[in-house]
Amino acid sequence: MSTRVIEIHEAVQGQNDQLAARNRALFEDAGVYVINVMSAPGSGKTEFLARTLADMAVHPSQEPMDRRNRLRIAVVVGDIATDNDAKRLGVTGVDVVQITTGGYCHLDADMVAKAIAKLDLRNLDVLIIENVGNMVCPATFDLGEHARIALISVTEGEDKPLKYPTLFQRADLVVINKIDLAEAVDYKGYVVIDNISRISPEAYILEASAKTGEGMADWYLYLQTMHEQHRKLPCYV
Ligand SMILES: Nc1nc2c(ncn2[C@@H]2O[C@H](COP(=O)(O)OP(=O)(O)OP(=O)(O)O)[C@@H](O)[C@H]2O)c(=O)[nH]1
Numbered sequence: 001m002s003t004r005v006i007e008i009h010e011a012v013q014g015q016n017d018q019l020a021a022r023n024r025a026l027f028e029d030a031g032v033y034v035i036n037v038m039s040a041p042g043s044g045k046t047e048f049l050a051r052t053l054a055d056m057a058v059h060p061s062q063e064p065m066d067r068r069n070r071l072r073i074a075v076v077v078g079d080i081a082t083d084n085d086a087k088r089l090g091v092t093g094v095d096v097v098q099i100t101t102g103g104y105c106h107l108d109a110d111m112v113a114k115a116i117a118k119l120d121l122r123n124l125d126v127l128i129i130e131n132v133g134n135m136v137c138p139a140t141f142d143l144g145e146h147a148r149i150a151l152i153s154v155t156e157g158e159d160k161p162l163k164y165p166t167l168f169q170r171a172d173l174v175v176i177n178k179i180d181l182a183e184a185v186d187y188k189g190y191v192v193i194d195n196i197s198r199i200s201p202e203a204y205i206l207e208a209s210a211k212t213g214e215g216m217a218d219w220y221l222y223l224q225t226m227h228e229q230h231r232k233l234p235c236y237v
């Protein structure tokens, strides 16, 4: 019985990997840089993205010379239920596609394929995918993204990177959010940063507050740098 469960799991992962590769080829063809944002429920993914869009996004119709340092960004957002996050992000004026998974605790490549069919990828610089709030399930599903961001907030406890390693192991960037609440929860930054580094020695780590804007400039620099580097890479797909 247990062997059968493993076979099903592998079949699901194999099928997902194929669809993710197809998504990645579409992204490469369109020249769009894609980021998968993951965290526990309530760490602040939507708040973080709402501020990012307000500060960094420009409408695709804007002429290149008027875009300054801004990027043409769209968002795909996944939740088990409700379109609350799409509504919150939609007020910024960017294109947002909501996926409601109807019970599944993560996005998969097929859901993303259906969502991106609603977007004009060629008119975008960056696509950000907000995954379903969950520290376990989303981490093992490739969506075709180029980079992964894991969020953790100061209120969650310093040991979470050790308890939920998969989310952090595969992250390119870890954002420690809600730094404005650090004092109230006696946040020990050096412990969290050390724990993240143990699990993911290569990941960049930033402290930020999506609420106050503290530390967000570092993230914007990271985003611009990664997008620029990706734009210059030869396309192998
Ligand atoms: N003080 C403070 N509150 C924050 C910050 N970021 C988010 N919040 C609050 O935390 C709560 C949850 O934030 P969301 O952005 O909805 O979190 P989420 O990760 O998108 O949640 P799910 O989509 O449900 O997984 C909201 O009340 C936010 O206003 C922050 O940097 N500081």
Ligand SMILES: [Mg+2]
Pocket (backbone or CB within 6 Å): 045, 046, 047, 085, 130
């Ligand atoms: Mg959200």
